[in-house]
Amino acid sequence: MTDTAQPEGYEETAFTADRIPRQAPPPPKGKLGKLGDAFDMARLPWGHYVGVNPSEFEYEYAGGWYRDYEYMGEEGFHDYNHLNEVRWSKFIDEDISLIYRFFRFWFVVLSHGFSFIAPGGEKGGGWLFCGLVAVATILFLFAADTILAALTPLAITVGVCGVATIFKSLYETYSIRFYKSNQNWSDDVAFCRRSGLVKSFQGNFHFYEFDAFIEMAADMKGNQRHTLKVRHRYPQFSKDKRNGLPLEFTFPTDTGSIAERYAMWDMLSRFMDVSQPLPDIPRLEPFRHLDPTTRAFDEAGNRGRPATYWRDLYARVDEQELNRLRAEHHEKVNATPWGSRPDLMAQSVPGYEDSYTAEPEDVNAYAHAPTKNVRFVERPGPEATSSDADHQDTQR
Structure with missing residues (x-):
């Protein structure tokens, strides 16, 4: 020394x-x-x-x-x-309630997990879920009573993932305004x-x-x-x-x-x-x-x-x-x-x-x-x- x-x-x-x-x-x-x-x-x-x-x-x-x-x-x-x-x-010490933390956790998990967009501009989990449902739709297309009935699960999945993508985009855009006031490192x-x-x-x-x-x-x-x-x-x-x-x-x-x-x-x-x-x-x-x-x-x-x-x-x-x-x-x-x-x-x-x-x-x-x-x-x-x-x- x-x-x-x-x-x-x-x-x-x-x-x-x-x-x-x-x-x-x-x-x-x-x-x-x-x-x-x-x-x-x-x-x-x-x-x-x-x-x-x-x-x-x-x-x-x-x-x-x-x-x-x-x-x-x-x-x-x-x-x-x-x-x-x-x-x-x-x-980090956040000035928020445990109830809010609970609902925010699941909101983030669902919106980010089912979104079509992942961090870094990569493809998100929404593509995987829609792909799996699309394969299942093709396999069971002829077993359904109508084409509409066969396509309904896929349409619902695409809709859910689309909503999740919107929520994820809104979260990334506006969450900073919330965190700025209560996120204290x-x-x-x-x-x-x-x-x-x-x-x-x-x-x-x-x-x-x-x-x-x-x-x-x-x-x-x-x-x-x-x-x-x-x-x-x-x-x-x-x-x-x-x-x-x-x-x-x-x-x-x-x-x-x-x-x-x-x-x-x-x-x-x-x-x-x-x-x-x-x-x-x-x-x-x-x-x-x-x-x-x-x-x-x-x-x-x-x-x-x-x-x-x-x-x-x-x-x-x-x-x-x-x-x-x-x-x-x-x-x-x-x-x-x-x-x-x-x-x-x-x-x-x-x-x-x-x-x-x-x-x-x-x-x-x-x-x-x-x-x-x-x-x-x-x-x-x-x-x-x-x-x-x-x-x-x-x-x-």
Whole structure:
């Protein structure tokens, strides 16, 4: 750990990767030893940022954020958004009744499930339902008394799906007006950049006390689902008193690529590290000038983009072009060499290297192991980080 001065404009507790203090050893592992908990596939490394953001709809190349921003303006969008230059909120407190929540839930399920239009301009479930009924209509066409009787179920299905499509369109157009007045993203359950703290109902903890894991779960058919979990390393201090579970946060991504989970952890780490500018994503662009490190970075010309790059892009392209750009970015995420980077935290936590450190050269191979021939390699030790850090700097 180097003795680097804290950047101005942040609290003394703010996080930087080169100011991680010495910490206590993690608690002993359970019966599964190096693999940790039952479904932990990998613990992701600290530091040595790659600088590639995930392709998740919330962050790159989807139009939802821009619609909200256009309606609210910069000032309203700042507090409405779950992500700004101060905090990455993980909890929403809505000022509405339980009865309303119940009816809204089923309204959204039915309208979105039967709509002909899905998010991103894709085809929705309405096409599937109408297709199934259409096939059934052809099969039983000659069994019905009249053609009208045979076509009635199909007509009803098309009508229901058409109404659902209208309701979904109205919901997306007008729901923002309702949410603007009562959707309050909490500052009390959030990753806070300026203080370096992770706030929760169990207490407030330093960001460097957390570790990121790729968690795997499988359904009854054997299909795997991978999720990024950010978990407090010392659960004896942060367990939920109601259920005894350790403090952890889930960061979902909408693609099947494990590399996307690595990119999410990389982006969260850079968001919390005040020596780094804010991640260059659409949702944070309106607030870049409010963050001291990012403002200095941009004013020095290091961003290499106009101040309104994302807003100008979204103002001129359509949904089809956004989907194309997003697919290209997803390929970039998958092609990034995420695996086998040194783990900075091994310098600060005794016994940290005893946990599971082997990973595939191609991190997406986690989804195939052990059914395919995957080459696992050990992460380099923390003492071999200088040349690797120089290599990572050339990637940004």
